[in-house]
Amino acid sequence: xxxxxxxxxxxxxxxxxxxxxxxxxxxxxxxxxxxxxxxxxxxxxxxxxxxxxxxxxxxxxxxxxxxxxxxxxxxxxxxxxxxxxxxxxxxxxxxxxxxxxxxxxxxxxxxxxxxxxxxxxxxxxxxxxxxxxxxxxxxxxxxxxxxxxxxxxxxxxxxxxxxxxxxxxxxxxxxxxxxxxxxxxxxxxxxxxxxxxxxxxxxxxxxxxxxxxxxxxxxxxxxxxxxxxxxxxxxxxxxxxxxxxxxxxxxxxxxxxxxxxxxxxxxxxxxxxxxxxxxxxxxxxxxxxxx
Amino acid sequence: xxxxxxxxxxxxxxxxxxxxxxxxxxxxxxxxxxxxxxxxxxxxxxxxxxxxxxxxxxxxxxxxxxxxxxxxxxxxxxxxxxxxxxxxxxxxxxxxxxxxxxxxxxxxxxxxxxxxxxxxxxxxxxxxxxxxxxxxxxxxxxxxxxxxxxxxxxxxxxxxxxxxxxxxxxxxxxxxxxxxxxxxxxxxxxxxxxxxxxxxxxxxxxxxxxxxxxxxxxxxxxxxxxxxxxxxxxxxxxxxxxxxxxxxxxxxxxxxxxxxxxxxxxxxxxxxxxxxxxxxxxxxxxxxxxxxxxxxxxxxxxxxxxxxxxxxxxxxxxxxxxxxxxxxxxxxxxx
Amino acid sequence: xxxxxxxxxxxxxxxxxxxxxxxxxxxxxxxxxxxxxxxxxxxxxxxxxxxxxxxxxxxxxxxxxxxxxxxxxxxxxxxxxxxxxxxxxxxxxxxxxxxxxxxxxxxxxxxxxxxxxxxxxxxxxxxxxxxxxxxxxxxxxxxxxxxxxxxxxxxxxxxxxxxxxxxxxxxxxxxxxxxxxxxxxxxxxxxxxxxxxxxxxxxxxxxxxxxxxxxxxxxxxxxxxxxxxxxxxxxxxxxxxxxxxxxxxxxxxxxxxxxxxxxxxxxxxxxxxxxxxxxxxxxxxxxxxxxxxxxxxxxxxxxxxxxxxxxxxxxxxxxxxxxxxxx
Numbered sequence: 036x037x038x039x040x041x042x043x044x045x046x047x048x049x050x051x052x053x054x055x056x057x058x059x060x061x062x063x064x065x066x067x068x069x070x071x072x073x074x075x076x077x078x079x080x081x082x083x084x085x086x087x088x089x090x091x092x093x094x095x096x097x098x099x100x101x102x103x104x105x106x107x108x109x110x111x112x113x114x115x116x117x118x119x120x121x122x123x124x125x126x127x128x129x130x131x132x133x134x135x136x137x138x139x140x141x142x143x144x145x146x147x148x149x150x151x152x153x154x155x156x157x158x159x160x161x162x163x164x165x166x167x168x169x170x171x172x173x174x175x176x177x178x179x180x181x182x183x184x185x186x187x188x189x190x191x192x193x194x195x196x197x198x199x200x201x202x203x204x205x206x207x208x209x210x211x212x213x214x215x216x217x218x219x220x221x222x223x224x225x226x227x228x229x230x231x232x233x234x235x236x237x238x239x240x241x242x243x244x245x246x247x248x249x250x251x252x253x254x255x256x257x258x259x260x261x262x263x264x265x266x267x268x269x270x271x272x273x274x275x276x277x278x279x280x281x282x283x284x285x286x287x288x289x290x291x292x293x294x295x296x297x298x299x300x301x302x303x304x305x306x307x308x309x310x311x312x313x314x315x316x317x318x319x320x321x322x323x324x325x326x
Numbered sequence: 327x328x329x330x331x332x333x334x335x336x337x338x339x340x341x342x343x344x345x346x347x348x349x350x351x352x353x354x355x356x357x358x359x360x361x362x363x364x365x366x367x368x369x370x371x372x373x374x375x376x377x378x379x380x381x382x383x384x385x386x387x388x389x390x391x392x393x394x395x396x397x398x399x400x401x402x403x404x405x406x407x408x409x410x411x412x413x414x415x416x417x418x419x420x421x422x423x424x425x426x427x428x429x430x431x432x433x434x435x436x437x438x439x440x441x442x443x444x445x446x447x448x449x450x451x452x453x454x455x456x457x458x459x460x461x462x463x464x465x466x467x468x469x470x471x472x473x474x475x476x477x478x479x480x481x482x483x484x485x486x487x488x489x490x491x492x493x494x495x496x497x498x499x500x501x502x503x504x505x506x507x508x509x510x511x512x513x514x515x516x517x518x519x520x521x522x523x524x525x526x527x528x529x530x531x532x533x534x535x536x537x538x539x540x541x542x543x544x545x546x547x548x549x550x551x552x553x554x555x556x557x558x559x560x561x562x563x564x565x566x567x568x569x570x571x572x573x574x575x576x577x578x579x580x581x582x583x584x585x586x587x588x589x590x591x592x593x594x595x596x597x598x599x600x601x602x603x604x605x606x607x608x609x610x611x612x613x614x615x616x617x618x619x620x621x622x623x624x625x626x627x628x629x630x631x632x633x634x635x636x637x638x639x640x641x642x643x644x645x646x647x648x649x650x651x652x653x654x655x656x657x658x659x660x661x
Numbered sequence: 662x663x664x665x666x667x668x669x670x671x672x673x674x675x676x677x678x679x680x681x682x683x684x685x686x687x688x689x690x691x692x693x694x695x696x697x698x699x700x701x702x703x704x705x706x707x708x709x710x711x712x713x714x715x716x717x718x719x720x721x722x723x724x725x726x727x728x729x730x731x732x733x734x735x736x737x738x739x740x741x742x743x744x745x746x747x748x749x750x751x752x753x754x755x756x757x758x759x760x761x762x763x764x765x766x767x768x769x770x771x772x773x774x775x776x777x778x779x780x781x782x783x784x785x786x787x788x789x790x791x792x793x794x795x796x797x798x799x800x801x802x803x804x805x806x807x808x809x810x811x812x813x814x815x816x817x818x819x820x821x822x823x824x825x826x827x828x829x830x831x832x833x834x835x836x837x838x839x840x841x842x843x844x845x846x847x848x849x850x851x852x853x854x855x856x857x858x859x860x861x862x863x864x865x866x867x868x869x870x871x872x873x874x875x876x877x878x879x880x881x882x883x884x885x886x887x888x889x890x891x892x893x894x895x896x897x898x899x900x901x902x903x904x905x906x907x908x909x910x911x912x913x914x915x916x917x918x919x920x921x922x923x924x925x926x927x928x929x930x931x932x933x934x935x936x937x938x939x940x941x942x943x944x945x946x947x948x949x950x951x952x953x954x955x956x957x958x959x960x961x962x963x964x965x966x967x968x969x970x971x972x973x974x975x976x977x978x979x980x981x982x983x984x985x986x987x988x
Contacts, residue, residue, distance in 0.1 A: 152686075211768035214728055215832065219782045220755030229781075233772045370851040485940040515713035516878065517937045520922035524936055542852055545881075545924030568928045586856035588885035590908075590923050591930055596863070597885065599856035603821040619853075 044320045051316025057309035065118040072115040081116055081269045083108045092281055092295050102294040104277035108267065110294065114302050116269030121306055124185060124254045125247040132189045133243045136196025137232070143197070144204030145227060155201070162194045170253065174262045181270070184254050184263045192250065199242055203235035210234075237317075245314035248307030255303055271306075274299035331399070332503060332536050333382070334358045338396035340374075340381045343389060349607045351377040353560040354396070356634070359504065364530065364537040366551030366568065368544060372607045374560040375540045379506045382538075383423055384413045400504075419449040422497035426509040428489035432481040438465075438492045439477035442499055449500045464495040467532070469525055487518035494525065498533060506538045511546060523549055544587060548572055556580050559605050559615035562634060566641040576643035578620045578651055614646065622647040622654070667737075668840060668872050669725070670701040674734035676717070676724045680945060692944050694720040696896035697734075699971065700979075702840070707866065707873040709887030709904070711880055711919070713941055717896040718876045722842045725874070726760055727751060738840070756786055759833035763845035765825035769817040775828055776813040779803060782835040798835070805868070806831045806861060823854035830861065834869065842874045847882060859886060880923050884908055889977075892916045895952040896944055898971060902978040912980040915953045951983065959984055 045051045064071065074080035086099060086107040095102040101110035139158070143151040170187040177183035207213060213230050221229075255272025257263040259279075264270035278295035285291035336356050342349040352374040359365045369375045380386050382398055384405060398405040400421065405413065417423075425431045433441060442461040446452065452460070458477070465473035468491040481489055490510060497505060507526070511519040527550060530537055539550055547554055547568070554571045556564040556579065564577035575581040582600040602619040605611060611618050617627040626646055634644045645651070675698075677691040694717040702708045712718045723729045725736055727743055736743040738758065746754060762768035769778055779799045782788070789795035800810040806827040817825055826846065833841055843862065847855040863886065865871060877883050883890055884904060891901040892915065900913040911917045918935040925932065937956045942948055948955050954964035963983050971981040 211762040211764055212770040214723070215760065215762065215768055215829075216770075216781065217728055218726055218755060218760045219785055219832070219836065220752040221781070221785050222752070225785070229773070230770055234770065370853060487940055515941070516880070516922045517713065517918060518940065519924070520934060520936055523924070524934070543924065544852070544926040548926050548928045548930075549924045551928075572926065572928050583853060584926070586853055587926060588859070588881040589926060590881040590884060590920075591925050591927060594885065597856035597859055599860050600853040601857075603823060604851050604853065606821075 041317075041320055045313075045316060048316045048320065050312050051320075054309045054312030054316065057305055058313065061118055061122070061306060061309070064115060065122050068115050068119055072112045074116075081120070082267050083113045083116070083269050085109070085267075092278075092292050095294055101298050104274060104295050105280060106277065108274075108277060110274060110298055113269050113274045114271070114298060117271040117274060117299070117302070118306075120181070120264070120268075120270045121251050121303075124181070125251050125310075128185050128188045128192060128250045128254070129243050129246050132193040133196045133239060133246075135189070135193040136198075137200050137236075137239060139193065140197040140200025140202075141204050141227060141232060141235075144201040145208060145223070145231060151201075155198075158194045158197050161191060164191065166191050167253065167256070170257060171260065171262065174257060179262050179265065181254075181264050181268070184257050187257075188250060188253060192246070195246075196239060196242060199238060200235065203238060204231055207231055207234050241314050241317045244310050244317060247310040252303060252307055271299045271303050275303075330361070331358045332361045332401065333538075334397075334399040335378075335382070336397045336399070338378065338381060338398060339394045340377050340386060340391060341394050342391045344608075347608050350560050350610065351391075351607055352381060355557070355560070355562050356396075357555050357562060357565060359536050359538060361503065361536055362530070362534050363552040364539055364550050366547035366554040367538065367540045367557060368542065368547045368554060369557035370542055370604050372559075372604060373557040374607075375557050376508055378557070379423065379508055379538065379540055382506065383417055383421065384408070384410075385417075415449075418445055418497075418502075419500045420502055421504045421506065422500070422502040423506040423508065424490070424493045424497050424510050426512050428486065428493045428513075429481060431493060432489060434481055437478050437480055438484070442477075442492070442496045445496050445499050460499065461495075464499050465492070467498075467529070468492070468495045469521075470495070485518075486514055487521060490514065490518075490522055491525065494522075494529070498529060498535075501533065502535055504536045504538065506540070508540045509542070510539075512541065512543070519546070526550065544583065556583075559610050560607070561615060561644065562642075563616065563644045564642065565634060570638070570641050574638075574641075576637050576641055576648055576651065577616075577645050578622055578647070579616050581651060581655075582619075614644070622650045666704045667701045668704040668739070669874070670735075670737040671725065672699050672735040672737070674698050674721065674724060674736065675732040676720050676729060677732045690945050693896045693947060694944060695724060696947075698893070698896075698898045700891055700898060700901050702872055702874055703888075704839075705866075705870060705872055706888040707875050707886055709883035709890040710874060710876045710893060711878060711883050711890060712893035713878060713919075715895075715941060715944065716893040717944070718878075718893050719844050721893070722760070722844050722874060722876050726758055726842060728760070756782075756836040757838050758840040758842065759836060759838040761826075761829050761833050761841060761843045761846045764849050765822045765829060766817075766849075768829050769825055771817055774814055774816060775803070775808075775820075778817070778828060779831045779835055782832060786836060788836070802831045802835050803828075805834065805865070821854075822850050823857055826850060826854075826858050827861065830858075830865070834865065837869070839870070840872045840874070842876065844876045845878065846875075848877060848879060855882070862886065880920065892919065895941065895947050897952055897981065898979070899953065899982070900978075900980040902980075903976070906976065906978050912974060912978065912985055913953075913982050914957050914959055914984070918958075951981070 045055065075084050086103050086109060089107050090105060092105055093103045099109050099111060101114065104110055139154055143154040169191045173187035173190060174183050177186060208231060213226060216226050216230050254263060258270050258272030259276040261276065264273045275296065281292035281295050338352055338355045340352040342351055355378055357365065367375045381393055386393065393406050439458060439461050442464055443457040446457040446460050462473045462477050465476055470476050470488060470491050484492065511522050514522060541547055551568045554566060554568050555562045558579050564571065564580045571580065575584055585598040586600050588597060600619050605615060613629045613631055614627040617623040632644045632646050634642045637643050637648050674695055676695040677693050679688040680690040680692060681687065682689045698721060710718050720729065724731050731744055776796060776799050779802055780795050783795050783798055789798055799813060803810060803812065808824065808827055847858050850858060866873060875883060875886055887904050889902065890904050890907045892899050894915050900907065900916045911920055918937045921932055921935045935958065939956050942955065950965045950967055951969050954960040957964065961983060969981045969983045971979055973979050974985055
């Protein structure tokens with residue numbers, strides 16, 4: 036199947052269309068952030084402006100349409116600029132870890148032998164470590180900050196792609212067209228790029244789009260736990276962590292501070308959902324058994 | 327022939343309604359099978375031979391498939407009119423089927439004995455113990471060595487040829503009147519194929535059932551058939567006694583096929599290939615479906631579709647230009 | 662062309678595949694796919710290599726091309742032992758020997774256009790100085806296999822099986838090889854298309870002075886296209902002879918039964934059929950002595966103990982059978 040056909044089918048499929056629209060919506064917000072929520076200090080646009088120093092969140096008003104969080108951080112501003120953070124976290128983590136996974140998986144699968152054994156045992160060791168705990172420990176050691184969160188999540192996030200890629204390569208390298216290229220005298224580099232990777236990449240694309248959402252959630256979790264973004268940084272996870280003390284509501288009103296949880300939570304959920312929808316749709320479109 | 331017809335297929339049409347369009351897989355096919363005879367159905371991929379057999383078994387997946395037209399009279403009863411429950415009584419009991427790939431038609435988690443017994447228990451009123459004995463008897467009849475031991479083995483423990491024997495044992499366990507064999511030897515090696523063909527011929531004599539043999543292999547057809555229907559693009563194009571068909575083909579397609587295959591029994595300098603490609607079922611040509619590849623084709627062939635007509639006694643051909651074919655044969659001095 | 666000039670000579674070729682088990686991937690046994698075969702192919706001829714599935718004929722073909730590394734033995738081609746070549750020399754040598762595959766669907770990269778598939782060997786070996794020259798060459802080669810230049814921009818899935826096989830032939834021809842190993846090139850094609858490809862291969866052989874190793878299980882096809890025929894059984898050659906010799910006077914009981922098992926497309930043709938008992942044994946643990954003895958209708962005591970020698974019984978009619986030694 037050709038790329039064009041895949042794109043056409045993505046648009047024809049209702050579920051993936053919803054996913055696409057959502058992602059485009061988030062993309063527009065991310066790109067338009069400086070206009071939607073103009074920063075007061077253009078040199079530090081990711082720092083969420085504060086409307087005072089009061090402790091208690093303030094409900095939505097005409098000035099702060101999503102209200103303010105604990106410490107009077109403007110939720111609207113945090114959500115808008117946090118979209119950029121979400122995309123950045125997702126693309127960087129998924130991009131680099133997928134790249135590592137593809138590289139490792141391709142080499143292990145293509146060359147096989149002892150190299151494969153060693154690399155895959157290392158992969159097994161990494162997989163045996165609980166992901167979230169490993170990420171927390173590593174971030175703590177490296178020090179707080181989004182960059183370190185990303186390093187930690189990349190370090191422990193490449194193994195699935197590596198395994199998937201390896202199994203793909205193992206099956207494709209027995210294909211006759213790969214053997215034919217070998218018989219023509221093609222070098223390893225040419226075989227890997229022109230014949231192997233081009234024919235194995237689709238499942239990796241599906242996996243990557245599924246991982247986009249989950250990586251953003253994990254990064255948010257770390258921010259929620261206070262080892263992610265620095266205080267005041269526009270990040271959805273942090274926006275939720277501001278709500279930690281207010282989730283149970285105020286006296287006599289359990290949903291008094293709903294906006295502190297629902298708005299950033301909703302943003303994360305929709306963001307994740309959109310990538311998963313696209314991933315699912317990709318899988319349906321590309322799965323040869325379903326055609 | 328004045329004998330009672332066992333199965334009489336009249337103008338059968340089975341279409342598949344897919345996203346890309348309607349596939350007229352079988353489009354107006356008629357033939358009959360008499361008790362105890364073997365009808366060979368030969369054709370290339372996409373000619374509709376397998377769909378024909380699945381239509382008789384009413385195993386066409388619907389949607390997208392549907393029997394659009396025609397009747398399938400089995401002992402006078404129209405199978406297309408039966409509901410699934412009535413059909414189930416006929417399948418496996420009166421008509422049974424064996425397939426190309428015996429591994430995929432056997433369930434890997436049950437022993438071969440269990441699977442044969444299941445077929446027996448569904449259709450016959452016997453105890454489990456009797457069914458097991460019958461299963462062992464069937465395995466003996468299909469030439470499986472040590473049947474008492476084999477009956478408790480799993481399909482993966484058997485070779486391809488043995489599995490096909492098990493499939494045959496299963497399909498014959500209820501004494502069917504018609505056995506449909508869809509490319510039963512295509513996946514097998516030539517020495518194993520010879521074993522299975524011989525087995526089928528001897529079982530036919532022993533059980534007296536009729537066989538509908540579907541294959542692309544002109545050699546296999548010649549070995550086992552009494553009569554042959556040649557299919558091309560969803561139609562029967564030639565229909566005759568096996569000796570007449572091979573000795574004196576009356577359709578340009580059959581004639582072309584005979585000279586395009588290498589023959590083990592005679593030497594040919596060069597094969598005479600039929601030009602062009604096997605037509606795509608989504609897009610069959612207008613008129614005679616063979617016109618795009620036929621050396622005798624005229625404008626008439628491109629517009630009007632010829633019907634199957636009796637050109638000699640018991641020898642049917644669907645061609646406007648049987649006379650031209652005869653001329654060509656006379657010119658080349660061969661039949 | 663000098664008569665009887667050997668283009669390819671195979672000596673005692675073996676290819677074993679290890680069977681690994683357990684956590685430490687210990688080798689517990691070997692599949693003896695090709696077990697000590699010796700034969701040669703003369704310049705300009707077609708040698709048919711026949712046998713049933715699992716007999717090792719495809720493995721033999723791929724080992725000769727060093728697509729699989731030989732376990733032991735020599736492969737002499739144009740004065741060089743291919744087994745000794747290093748990677749660079751081997752790549753250079755690939756221009757001389759090519760392969761055509763069975764499956765016209767699996768053997769073409771679905772994401773490349775026909776121009777890129779056929780042009781790939783030209784790119785690899787720098788056979789064209791410019792993009793224009795390359796595309797002209799591709800169009801030329803496509804023309805020789807009967808495909809017009811209008812097909813160059815298309816992808817494999819837009820073609821029928823026969824056309825794809827032509828593309829596979831064109832790719833092999835692009836480097837102008839002297840030997841082509843054809844691994845079941847027509848067995849996946851429809852009956853009416855097989856003849857087209859066989860005829861094409863015969864025409865190309867004449868036009869380009871090609872030598873073929875034609876691997877197939879279909880004896881009628883092999884008989885039609887070959888000059889000499891080699892018969893394999895369970896990793897061993899059992900008989901090699903001139904085509905006419907082999908089909909008229911098969912010496913090995915396996916060849917005899919193989920020939921008699923072919924269904925003949927003529928209902929009036931009567932043969933005496935030798936139906937072999939049982940199945941082909943496993944190549945992991947092949948029978949002792951002559952590998953064919955458990956199925957052989959003429960097996961003697963010696964057959965299960967001593968392996969028969971593969972030797973010339975006159976006029977280059979080679980066979981390996983104890984029955985012949987007594988004569």
